[in-house]
Amino acid sequence: MQQLRATGRNAAALKYDLLTAMGAYALAEGKGPQRLVLRLMTLVTARYNWVRNELTVGQREIARLWSVDERTVKREMAKLRAMGWLVVKRQGARGRVTQYQMDIEKILRTTQGSWAAIGPDYEQRMTRDEVKDDNVVPLPVGLSRGGATGAGAGETPPPDMTDGTEWTMVQTLLHGEDQTLFNAWFRALSRRGREGSKLILHAPSRFHADYVDTHFRNRILYACQSVDKSVDEVVIRH
Template sequence: MDLKRFTGPQAGSQKYDLLTAMAIAGLNGTPGFQTSMLRLIALVTARYNWKADEFTVGQRDLGKMWSVDERTVKREIKRLTTAQILLQLRPGVRGRVAAYRLNYAELYRLSAPHWHEVGPDFSARMESSHPQAEPQEQKIVRVDFRSRAEQPADLPQEPWARTLLRLSETEPGLHRNWFSALAFVSYDAGVLCLRAPSSFVGQYVMVHHLRPLQDMAQIEFPGLRRLIISD
């Protein structure tokens, strides 16, 4: 499912549909999940950066918004990331505020069974623009991360496979057209080396699509300082 950025002439109605989906997912959950989704809706409505597709809000500010202490904020963010409703793009280290992105695919999956309860117009619109993704287990089985490049079997490729999986969820179009063609080479001293099928692919990714690739790689490769793509 290709998820477009919430920008352009239809951005307003798309955001309303997203907030509606979040609300009905929460309302049909447990009391604890209802509280989590209410807090998330308040955060998204007030502080989400739609252009960058992320939010960076300190725990103290979140505590004020949610009327809770910072320990509760930490637990809430952990619950939302564990549930894969939020994806951490950059950790909060050395005084830097952590950055998170909404996992639209998961939000739509959670709310899909209840779209019809909102109304036939909403249900038809959502089914047209956000058709149901297959279960996560099936996606993992079907995605062949080595299909476009031969790789030695003894390389530690698990973190890279997880990076590709994250990219397939957050940037499905870019993953299909560009990222899935990249092969893991090595990771040492904070430098992640990848191999592209051609110099054109490698250069294009580095120039145009480095940020989403680096954001997801930093989650699976702690201490990542530099990313190199060779052919």
């Protein structure tokens, strides 16, 4: 993926174009997604290192910026990872915060349906084949007006995240990793509930449950723990 760098005479305009796309997309959504994207935009505007393409901010500082508690920060950052808008560049450890970067191509693909509402000049600028400035590594703007989203582009829509459960965020994460695998095995799994640190999932058939348990249980558990560290076991039942 090409990266946006804060060099060259067009760099500032490219940043504004990206933030405009995010804002237009959020305004067409409900209150939950609006608040989530606004929080990301504020964080990016305040703390994103465009030259290095990274975000290195502790949860306490983010909580102060967003006027929320650290639990909310953890939940919102997990949603942004599940959407694919933020990816972990370096996992945090003792004395070191997690380092993120924006997946700019993913953000543009997700927001492309809102470009026309911004204006024809914006849409034309974002869909041209290249930015003619040798000093700038541009945004990945070679997206056709036909769209890189939706079933017509060989993609299937991600799960609805409105219920806010850990399983919905995990499904969105799995969808972003491999849509074919997601459609075949993960989409049909439903959340039955929690038993302490155990997440209970329901499969549509015994074969489906046995196959997922044999081949993908560890993958699902790893995805669960990336959004909710309190999950230490996944059980698939029929």
